[in-house]
Amino acid sequence: MNSRLRWRKFVSNFMLTMTGVCAVVSVxxxxxxxxxxxxxxxxxxxxxxxxxxxxxVGETGGGMANAILGSAKLxxxxxxxxxxxxxxxxxxxxxxxxxxxxxxxxYAADLLNGVPSIVIGIFAYALVVLPFKHFSTLSGGFALGLxxxxxxxxxxxxxxxxxxxxxxxxxxxxxxxxxxxxxxVIVPAAYRGILTAILLAFARVAGxxxxxxxxxxxxxxxxxxxxxxxxxxxTMIYAYALSPYDDWHRQAWxxxxxxxxxILIINIVARAILSRGIxxxxx
Amino acid sequence: MATTTTTxxxxxxxxxxxxxxxxxxxxxxxxxxxxFLFAASVVLLTVLLVYELWIGSSLPRHKFGFNFFRTSVWxxxxxxxxxxxxxxxxxxxxVVSLVxxxxxxxxxxxxxxxxxPARLSDTLEFFIDLLxxxxxxxxxxxxxxxxxPLMRDYIxxxxxxxxxxxxxxxxxxxxxxxxxxxxxxxxxVIPYIISVSREVLLSVPRxxxxxxLSLGATRWESTWKVVVPFARGGIMGAIFLALARxxxxxxxxxxxxxxxxxxxxxxxxxxxxxxxxxANELTEAVSNLHYxxxxxxxxxxxxxxxxxxxxxxxxxxxxxxRGAGMGNA
Numbered sequence: 001m002n003s004r005l006r007w008r009k010f011v012s013n014f015m016l017t018m019t020g021v022c023a024v025v026s027v028x029x030x031x032x033x034x035x036x037x038x039x040x041x042x043x044x045x046x047x048x049x050x051x052x053x054x055x056x057v058g059e060t061g062g063g064m065a066n067a068i069l070g071s072a073k074l075x076x077x078x079x080x081x082x083x084x085x086x087x088x089x090x091x092x093x094x095x096x097x098x099x100x101x102x103x104x105x106x107y108a109a110d111l112l113n114g115v116p117s118i119v120i121g122i123f124a125y126a127l128v129v130l131p132f133k134h135f136s137t138l139s140g141g142f143a144l145g146l147x148x149x150x151x152x153x154x155x156x157x158x159x160x161x162x163x164x165x166x167x168x169x170x171x172x173x174x175x176x177x178x179x180x181x182x183x184x185v186i187v188p189a190a191y192r193g194i195l196t197a198i199l200l201a202f203a204r205v206a207g208x209x210x211x212x213x214x215x216x217x218x219x220x221x222x223x224x225x226x227x228x229x230x231x232x233x234x235t236m237i238y239a240y241a242l243s244p245y246d247d248w249h250r251q252a253w254x255x256x257x258x259x260x261x262x263i264l265i266i267n268i269v270a271r272a273i274l275s276r277g278i279x280x281x282x283x
Numbered sequence: 284m285a286t287t288t289t290t291x292x293x294x295x296x297x298x299x300x301x302x303x304x305x306x307x308x309x310x311x312x313x314x315x316x317x318x319f320l321f322a323a324s325v326v327l328l329t330v331l332l333v334y335e336l337w338i339g340s341s342l343p344r345h346k347f348g349f350n351f352f353r354t355s356v357w358x359x360x361x362x363x364x365x366x367x368x369x370x371x372x373x374x375x376x377x378v379v380s381l382v383x384x385x386x387x388x389x390x391x392x393x394x395x396x397x398x399x400p401a402r403l404s405d406t407l408e409f410f411i412d413l414l415x416x417x418x419x420x421x422x423x424x425x426x427x428x429x430x431x432p433l434m435r436d437y438i439x440x441x442x443x444x445x446x447x448x449x450x451x452x453x454x455x456x457x458x459x460x461x462x463x464x465x466x467x468x469x470x471x472v473i474p475y476i477i478s479v480s481r482e483v484l485l486s487v488p489r490x491x492x493x494x495x496l497s498l499g500a501t502r503w504e505s506t507w508k509v510v511v512p513f514a515r516g517g518i519m520g521a522i523f524l525a526l527a528r529x530x531x532x533x534x535x536x537x538x539x540x541x542x543x544x545x546x547x548x549x550x551x552x553x554x555x556x557x558x559x560x561x562a563n564e565l566t567e568a569v570s571n572l573h574y575x576x577x578x579x580x581x582x583x584x585x586x587x588x589x590x591x592x593x594x595x596x597x598x599x600x601x602x603x604x605r606g607a608g609m610g611n612a
Contacts, residue, residue, distance in 0.1 A: 207418020
């Protein structure tokens with residue numbers, strides 16, 4: 001009996017320790033990734049990386065300036081598409097709609113959120129690239145913007161809903177119309193959450209590669225305009241990592257470090273904004 | 284009031300339109316309509332996406348029918364397209380990834396939800412969230428330069444030596460292939476399993492644990508025989524979510540799977556996944572049938588993730604509500 005109890009206690013301690021090991025292993029992956037990127041990327045990163053164009057194989061010292069600018073342009077377009085639709089759509093869901101319409105919109109957004117990024121790429125290719133007959137920055141921005149919509153929409157809606165009803169009623173009781181209540185009471189009350197939602201959506205699409213392969217395509221030079229293909233950091237890293245040249249591998253590591261650094265910083269900032277407290281105490 | 288309206292003809296509609304006008308002036312109707320347009324565009328875009336996939340794949344659907352999924356010849360020159368190697372590659376990598384990720388992920392989630400003090404749990408969860416934010420091209424990069432050499436030089440030879448009697452672990456060890464892709468995918472989906480399972484485990488009412496402990500169960504017995512079964516549905520949901528992610532993952536898989544449309548028993552062999560072939564061939568499709576066959580693969584991927592995500596959401600919501608309901612009672 002006693003030995004049985006000892007055995008059970010041993011199993012308990014052993015298994016609980018194992019769960020701790022699982023947690024440590026899982027979290028340590030993050031530090032492995034960071035460590036490798038800093039180690040390999042840090043030695044290859046230089047001022048040239050940010051200011052120079054890629055150079056042909058054999059020459060050394062090129063950079064990814066065009067990819068950095070390309071990514072910035074793509075993300076600007078994505079934000080211009082994703083944020084208004086996500087934000088205003090969320091206002092409709094949280095403040096205006098009832099029952100069926102809201103259900104349909106939410107369902108569509110969740111569906112869109114689950115669509116693999118490569119399928120978003122196919123869609124943007126069929127919808128924007130084929131009719132215009134060439135790859136373009138615009139189509140890439142469209143694909144990324146499409147991915148931003150559901151993330152922004154669903155989280156913004158949740159933050160709007162977490163604003164206490166008392167605030168709405170107080171504003172209406174003072175005679176404000178509904179849209180005024182939304183614009184000057186509800187949205188300001190939820191702005192931290194909304195900002196976090198937008199930043200997280202931005203960070204999520206910043207690293208997307210698959211939808212850009214068929215849309216923004218890639219470019220070894222500066223892009224000639226919004227209607228022309230452009231390089232971007234993720235596709236450049238992809239292409240360089242698969243190339244057989246050591247110098248390009250180093251560039252890929254440097255690009256990876258820059259990209260991951262950017263995404264992690266945005267994530268940390270977004271969470272910091274939120275953890276400073278939701279502006280309104282919940283009632 | 285009532286007499287005025289009956290004596291003046293058409294008063295009803297006028298007063299009705301006046302109140303509509305006054306609403307319009309205050310801007311509520313405009314705001315409502317304006318935001319509605321944006322909300323409706325989400326639905327429109329989603330419908331358009333499904334429509335494009337359906338219409339865009341009509342040629343191979345009519346030409347090959349169900350044989351598309353049963354044949355394994357992929358030959359753009361002779362316009363023969365069979366999806367079996369890609370379906371196999373996608374399924375095999377996803378299964379390998381779940382075999383690795385599920386025990387690790389659930390173990391870590393149990394630690395975070397049951398054992399770790401709140402602050403430690405939140406800190407670790409923060410790191411897990413950051414891990415989930417790492418883009419797939421970074422995983423691909425590390426896969427190519429770190430995981431592939433590691434697999435080729437150490438893990439695959441070791442597996443061959445110890446488990447080589449199984450057909451799964453035979454054949455030449457190049458480093459890349461199904462097993463490597465599965466491992467990279469496992470690393471990618473672990474954060475999802477941990478986050479969702481942790482939430483679900485935390486929603487299990489405290490009484491359940493206390494009841495088990497008061498009956499003399501050890502800490503582990505209460506966790507494994509009471510808490511985990513209570514949260515079983517939600518944990519299944521987490522696994523489905525992870526599976527959907529693994530099936531749809533493109534870049535990291537395309538970089539390490541070897542990209543050969545073959546089916547071999549060995550996990551060391553190269554393969555090809557649905558997402559990877561779309562990424563590699565869509566812009567270089569030689570014929571309309573080739574292009575549309577790739578879109579049909581996209582449609583398959585879409586439907587699979589659609590079903591898995593839907594099931595996952597149902598399971599997770601049902602489980603958390605069950606927890607909340609019992610907690611209040």
